[in-house]
Amino acid sequence: MLAFKLAxxxxxxxxxxxxxxxxxxxxxxxxxxxxxxxxDGWNRQALTDTKNWEVGFGxxxxxxxxxxxxxxxxxxxxxxxxxxxxxxxxxxITPILITQATIYPQGRMQNIFLKGIxxxxxxxxxxxxxxxxxxxxxxxxxxxxxxxxxxxxQGDRLLVRWRDKNGTFDTREVKIVSVFNCNVQSVDNKQIxxxxxxxxxxxxxxxxxxxxxAGSAFKNQTLTPWQFKELKYLLREIDxxxxxxxxxAGVIYGLLLSIALLAIFDTQxxxxxxxxxxxxxxxxxxxxxxxxxxxxxxxxxxxSLLAILLGTLWGSPLLWHLQNSGIPMPKSVDSMGVxxxxxxxxxxxxxxxxxxxxxxxxxxxxxxxxPTRKITKLRPTDALKGKIQ
Amino acid sequence: MKYLFIFLLVIQVFGKEYxxxxxxxxxxxxxxxxxxxxxxxxxxxxxxxxxRTMLSRTMSExxxxxxxxxxxxxxEKGTKMLKLQGQLWIYSPSTDRIIQISGNxxxxxxxxxxxxxxxxxxxxxxxxxxTVKVTGDETLGDxxxxxxxxxxxxxxxxxxxxxxxxxxxxxxxxxxxxYAKSGxxxxxxxxxxVQKIQGRWFPMTIVYKDxxxxxxxxxxxxxxxxxxxxxxDYIFTKGSLKQ
Numbered sequence: 001m002l003a004f005k006l007a008x009x010x011x012x013x014x015x016x017x018x019x020x021x022x023x024x025x026x027x028x029x030x031x032x033x034x035x036x037x038x039x040d041g042w043n044r045q046a047l048t049d050t051k052n053w054e055v056g057f058g059x060x061x062x063x064x065x066x067x068x069x070x071x072x073x074x075x076x077x078x079x080x081x082x083x084x085x086x087x088x089x090x091x092x093i094t095p096i097l098i099t100q101a102t103i104y105p106q107g108r109m110q111n112i113f114l115k116g117i118x119x120x121x122x123x124x125x126x127x128x129x130x131x132x133x134x135x136x137x138x139x140x141x142x143x144x145x146x147x148x149x150x151x152x153x154q155g156d157r158l159l160v161r162w163r164d165k166n167g168t169f170d171t172r173e174v175k176i177v178s179v180f181n182c183n184v185q186s187v188d189n190k191q192i193x194x195x196x197x198x199x200x201x202x203x204x205x206x207x208x209x210x211x212x213x214a215g216s217a218f219k220n221q222t223l224t225p226w227q228f229k230e231l232k233y234l235l236r237e238i239d240x241x242x243x244x245x246x247x248x249a250g251v252i253y254g255l256l257l258s259i260a261l262l263a264i265f266d267t268q269x270x271x272x273x274x275x276x277x278x279x280x281x282x283x284x285x286x287x288x289x290x291x292x293x294x295x296x297x298x299x300x301x302x303x304s305l306l307a308i309l310l311g312t313l314w315g316s317p318l319l320w321h322l323q324n325s326g327i328p329m330p331k332s333v334d335s336m337g338v339x340x341x342x343x344x345x346x347x348x349x350x351x352x353x354x355x356x357x358x359x360x361x362x363x364x365x366x367x368x369x370x371p372t373r374k375i376t377k378l379r380p381t382d383a384l385k386g387k388i389q
Numbered sequence: 390m391k392y393l394f395i396f397l398l399v400i401q402v403f404g405k406e407y408x409x410x411x412x413x414x415x416x417x418x419x420x421x422x423x424x425x426x427x428x429x430x431x432x433x434x435x436x437x438x439x440x441r442t443m444l445s446r447t448m449s450e451x452x453x454x455x456x457x458x459x460x461x462x463x464x465e466k467g468t469k470m471l472k473l474q475g476q477l478w479i480y481s482p483s484t485d486r487i488i489q490i491s492g493n494x495x496x497x498x499x500x501x502x503x504x505x506x507x508x509x510x511x512x513x514x515x516x517x518x519x520t521v522k523v524t525g526d527e528t529l530g531d532x533x534x535x536x537x538x539x540x541x542x543x544x545x546x547x548x549x550x551x552x553x554x555x556x557x558x559x560x561x562x563x564x565x566x567x568y569a570k571s572g573x574x575x576x577x578x579x580x581x582x583v584q585k586i587q588g589r590w591f592p593m594t595i596v597y598k599d600x601x602x603x604x605x606x607x608x609x610x611x612x613x614x615x616x617x618x619x620x621x622d623y624i625f626t627k628g629s630l631k632q
Contacts, residue, residue: 071492071494074492102601104601104602106603107437107601107602107603107604108437108602108603109599109601109602159573159601161569161573161575161601163496163547164570166544166545166546167496167507167545167546167547168541168544168545168546168547168548168549168569168570169547169548169549169569169570169575170549170569170570170571171569171570171571171573171575172571
């Protein structure tokens with residue numbers, strides 16, 4: 001207790017020097033909490049959006065289906081029969097049929113995916129009910145990215161060309177009945193959604209599907225030839241991206257902490273050098289060298305406690321504000337191929353705050369301890385005389 | 390007199406008799422096909438903003454075997470294509486690899502042109518896959534042509550319907566239109582500069598145009614054509630691609 005009292009008295013006595021160190025360390029503390037919270041918020045938002053808009057509670061893929069190989073689509077479809085048909089009728093899974101197609105907006109040839117979905121499905125958040133609109137043309141919905149890229153808007157008509165199951169070219173005019181806004185690019189970029197029945201009919205793939213999206217009521221079971229892909233597998237890319245980002249963030253944390261800790265280290269070296277008389281007095285009064293080292297180490301690490309207090313004082317309102325208003329993301333980030341919303345809302349978990357507090361305290365204690373080891377080598381008599389050793 | 394005029398008009402409109410469509414197509418085949426041919430050509434792809442030209446030399450035997458070597462530009466020089474009994478291989482000198490183009494890859498554009506590999510590959514006889522019907526005649530420029538309509542009679546054809554304008558005297562195509570199942574016109578092919586070579590009428594310029602996209606299409610210009618030449622058998626083997 002004496003050590004703590006002495007440490008804080010000395011620290012406060014040092015005045016501006018202490019507050020400079022504490023301020024720098026508090027900035028590092030707040031930045032670490034903020035950046036980690038932002039990554040966690042992004043992660044949570046990306047996972048939730050991808051689940052809600054694209055993958056549901058898992059997917060059943062045709063064995064030939066590979067989302068990264070558009071050429072596989074010709075052979076990646078099978079009839080919806082037996083159990084899958086029953087599950088689809090119960091609304092536990094919803095079938096999706098995918099085919100390659102070409103559009104010609106403003107005379108530019110653009111390859112897209114034509115996707116068929118049940119307009120009455122409730123598993124993902126795509127506004128598929130809009131596909132129930134009665135139009136002379138095929139009703140279609142597209143995402144805002146697709147709309148921007150192809151320069152098309154709601155109400156526009158678009159000629160779509162595709163090949164049927166025999167490879168014969170066919171065309172149809174589709175009407176864009178809705179442009180939806182969603183953060184998940186993989187349901188938006190280069191794709192047009194039309195009613196499943198229409199796509200099945202125009203491609204000659206009656207009652208066939210490429211994959212199924214599972215809802216919350218679906219229980220994994222054997223559904224030959226379909227292969228179940230669980231949520232963890234479907235979301236692995238987002239996890240991998242976030243992990244990579246966290247590694248990158250770790251470097252930034254390291255640099256920030258290093259700057260703050262270097263200042264504490266310098267202060268400690270200076271303290272041990274300038275306060276040799278004080279050290280000699282402590283030893284002369286009966287303190288062991290270890291006790292003196294402890295006093296100086298606590299004094300150094302007390303910077304971190306003050307920094308956490310100061311950081312909490314100025315950081316809390318700031319972080320709270322960012323948590324509520326979100327952090328606006330630049331438009332260019334949208335083209336990175338990752339689910340990212342216009343605003344990221346950071347998430348500060350208790351685990352994150354505690355681990356950051358521990359990181360700051362432990363690292364500050366370590367850098368405070370190293371310079372004080374010199375105390376163990378001091379001769380008390382010389383120290384009392386103030387001889388520089 | 391009035392009735393005679395109407396009668397003559399009806400005869401003029403409805404009484405025209407055209408030769409059998411199959412016969413016309415057969416005559417076109419006889420004119421255009423040969424045991425083999427060697428030709429040098431330039432392929433100019435007219436894009437929206439610019440055009441690029443590639444020179445090539447092709448040797449073909451019937452419509453099942455063909456070997457093409459690109460001569461220019463430098464980026465394409467040495468690229469070779471071998472079509473053999475419904476299969477297609479491409480050799481690229483930059484990678485020193487032979488790649489077989491198959492499946493969906495055949496549906497891709499040839500070097501960014503308005504032609505797909507599949508367009509080049511379909512070597513079935515028109516009469517085997519289409520029902521041929523002569524629907525009329527039309528004067529195009531200074532030539533009169535039969536209008537021949539081809540409708541698919543098998544399922545696995547790229548174009549459900551084709552319309553061809555065949556020169557009545559020379560039996561060479563003058564124009565061709567390719568349609569989707571829906572009736573939408575997809576591509577137009579113009580055959581120009583018809584010359585008599587070794588007793589055959591042959592179009593020296595062919596312009597392919599994807600009508601749905603902007604640009605002026607892809608133009609083939611034959612700089613030299615020779616029929617019934619001596620072509621060594623090894624040319625139509627995979628081994629010749631790396632030579």
